[in-house]
Every structure is written in C-alpha cells, then in structure tokens.
Amino acid sequence: MSQTANVKNTGLRGVTVADTRISYIDGEKGVLIYRGYRIEELAQKSSFLETAFLLLNGYLPDEEELREFTSKVSAERPLPAHVTDCLRKLPAKASPMDVLQASAPVLAMADPDLSLESREANILKAIRLIARVPAVVAAWHRIRNGLEPLPPDEDMAHANNFLWQLQGRRPDAEIARDLDVCLILHADHTFNASTFACREVVSTRAHMYAGVAAGIGALSGSLHGGANARVMKMLMELQGEKDIPSWVRGQLEQGQRIMGMGHAVYKTTDPRANILREMSGRLGKKLGEMKWNELSLQVEQAALAEFEKRGKTTLKPNVDFYSAPVYHMMGIPDDLMTPLFAISRIAGWCAHIIEEKFAEAQEKPALYRPDSEYVGNYCGLLGCTYEPLKGRKRETPG
Numbered sequence: 001m002s003q004t005a006n007v008k009n010t011g012l013r014g015v016t017v018a019d020t021r022i023s024y025i026d027g028e029k030g031v032l033i034y035r036g037y038r039i040e041e042l043a044q045k046s047s048f049l050e051t052a053f054l055l056l057n058g059y060l061p062d063e064e065e066l067r068e069f070t071s072k073v074s075a076e077r078p079l080p081a082h083v084t085d086c087l088r089k090l091p092a093k094a095s096p097m098d099v100l101q102a103s104a105p106v107l108a109m110a111d112p113d114l115s116l117e118s119r120e121a122n123i124l125k126a127i128r129l130i131a132r133v134p135a136v137v138a139a140w141h142r143i144r145n146g147l148e149p150l151p152p153d154e155d156m157a158h159a160n161n162f163l164w165q166l167q168g169r170r171p172d173a174e175i176a177r178d179l180d181v182c183l184i185l186h187a188d189h190t191f192n193a194s195t196f197a198c199r200e201v202v203s204t205r206a207h208m209y210a211g212v213a214a215g216i217g218a219l220s221g222s223l224h225g226g227a228n229a230r231v232m233k234m235l236m237e238l239q240g241e242k243d244i245p246s247w248v249r250g251q252l253e254q255g256q257r258i259m260g261m262g263h264a265v266y267k268t269t270d271p272r273a274n275i276l277r278e279m280s281g282r283l284g285k286k287l288g289e290m291k292w293n294e295l296s297l298q299v300e301q302a303a304l305a306e307f308e309k310r311g312k313t314t315l316k317p318n319v320d321f322y323s324a325p326v327y328h329m330m331g332i333p334d335d336l337m338t339p340l341f342a343i344s345r346i347a348g349w350c351a352h353i354i355e356e357k358f359a360e361a362q363e364k365p366a367l368y369r370p371d372s373e374y375v376g377n378y379c380g381l382l383g384c385t386y387e388p389l390k391g392r393k394r395e396t397p398g
C-alpha cells in the first residue's frame, strides 16, 4: 500500500509537509518560538510591529529599521476610497469575518505592486495588509453602527491606533499595551489550518491577497479562530450559574466540547494561555470587574477535573480561552474577537506566504497536490453507462 494510506483521514496530524524557519512548537513542553525567540520573552519585551518585522525578515530590527518599518505601516493605514465605498454597501448584519474575507481581494485591487512578484514587492504587500486589516475591521464596525470611519492617528502605536479607530477615544496606555501583547501572542503558530490554507493557495503562484483570503476563511471556523467568540458566548451564558462543575459535566455528557480547551499540537497548557490568564486577572483588577476572570478560572478548573476523570489529561486551555475575557474587558465586541485574531495573524500569514513563494526553507517551491483515495461509485475503467435524461429513473442517493 502507498504511504498515504497511513495518514489519510487524520487531518494530516503528525505529517510533516514542509520545512519552515518561522516558528516552532514543542507541544509536550508547551513551548512556542518565533524565529528562535521564546514567546514569553517577546510578549514581555517586544512590540507587535517589531515581532511582525522579525517574522517577515527572520531577524530583530535595529532602531532605524524598526522606525522605518513602523512609519511604512503607519503611512499605509488610510483605506483607499473604493474599499470604504464597498464596505458601505454591505448589509449591516454581515459577519465581520465575511466582511474581512471579502475585503482581501478589494484591497488587492488597490495594491500598486500586485503584479510584482519580487521578495521586496511582497514585503510591501505584507506591510499594506498589516496596516489595512485592522483599518477594515475598525471601519466596518463604525459603518455598521451608522458612524463614519475615523482616520488613523499616525502618532499612535499599532494597537493604540486600532482601539482609537474602533472606539473613537484615546485608549488607556496599559490596555493598549496589553492588546499589543495579545497581537504578539497570536502572530504565528506553525502550520495551523489558516496558515496552511494561505501556503497551499500561494503554492499555485496566486498572489498574497488570494492566500490571505483563504486564511481568513479558515480562521473563521469555530475549531480555529472562531473559538474565542464561542468562549465569550459560553461565559455570557454562565453568568449567574451556581454550579459550574455540573454545567461542565452536563456539556461533556451531551458530547459537547468546552470551547477554548484542547489543542491539536499542545498536550499541555498552551504557553500563550498562561500569559493571557495573568493578563485577564490583572485587567479585571484594574477595571474593578473581576467576574469574567473568576468565571473563566472556575470553568477551567471544572473542565480540567472532568477531563482528568475521563482520562483526557492532555486537554488544557488554549490561546482562545483567556483571550475572550481579556478582549471583552477591553471593550472589543464579541464578533470582532476573531477578526482581532486576523489582525495579528496577518503577520504570520504574510511571512509564511513569502517563505512558500520563495522556497526560503526548502530547495525549490512545490505546488501542494496531495492524493486521495477514491471510494465512490465505480463501474470499471470504461465508466458507468450514461442513461439519457429522458426516461432516466430517479436514483436513491447511496
């Protein structure tokens, strides 16, 4: 039998499909590394834009390089008029992830370097995407609420500016720094579903925006980036619940999953969840609003106890679990939590797209083209007899 027989229908778990120099996970030890640097150290000392530079270029910038990169991002923030015009025509009830995905090709149409395929041109596209994905999310939120989009403030740092364009008030410095840390934490994560989608699309030599549109679609699912909003929905429903352990037990007995728990790669606590748990407690204290952190801690403890009883000791909180209360306390609407993930992951997606296009970690580019095993209707190599439509009997689908 071919080797594929051993890996089919496993969602490619445990199958190494490419080399990468961008990020590394040790799922047993709970370690995440970007370009050699531990996530804990980046969260403590770096900024999102510095981390984005690192992901795209493979090294930490010096002061001048960071200044230049920051000012390029800042200069690209204003949305081209046709992008805002398109947003105004969308139904106010549209899902923000659908709006964001639809915006990717609309942004492509405004990119003067779209048809250029040098590394430099792709870095410029990445800079535009890092600048404009948050601008689209903020503009859409205001438009759907009958408000005018706000122009960016070029003196503000990345996370500060996003909060300003979204909320229309100068953000608290500590909250903006915490949001920047959240952006660092979500910026890359090896070959997760959305990153793989981006790489797969650009392996056909499609442009960066086509890859990003696929990535946004993959991220929207509840088993991927959509989990943070589901965690918040769960916490909302649990307000006032007296017996959290029995609620958790009931969910598991009904075969439901506890959102924000478990991970395809981590078999221990996701290192990003540890940072976000601390942030959630600290933000709760600062804002005098401890209930979300307390509720999250209770759900975590109850879920871990139930998983333990069921022998599922590798199910632990992932990045989405504590990002939900954190974003909620920052005033991020629930349905913008997954777009916020995209605002960060755009840096990793672009780095992977560039790595894929220019075969930076392997010998030469390779078009993804896996095999499948046909298990459908088969009448031999000559094919089944085609009955003419007239007189054809209705078949029962089998």
Ligand SMILES: CC(C)(COP(=O)(O)OP(=O)(O)OC[C@H]1O[C@@H](n2cnc3c(N)ncnc32)[C@H](O)[C@@H]1OP(=O)(O)O)[C@@H](O)C(=O)NCCC(=O)NCCS
Residues within 6 Å of the ligand: 222, 223, 224, 225, 227, 252, 256, 257, 258, 259, 260, 261, 262, 263, 264, 265, 312, 315, 318, 319, 320
């Ligand atoms: C992320 C996720 C898809 C990874 O799953 P995975 O490693 O591929 O494992 P599987 O989906 O095959 O699940 C393995 C087992 O653990 C159980 N499980 C996994 N996550 C669970 C959860 N959050 N709650 C309850 N049970 C869970 C599954 O039901 C399955 O049980 P079974 O073997 O009895 O059928 C999964 O943990 C999940 O659905 N989590 C909730 C969604 C979420 O938070 N996603 C964000 C990921 S960053």
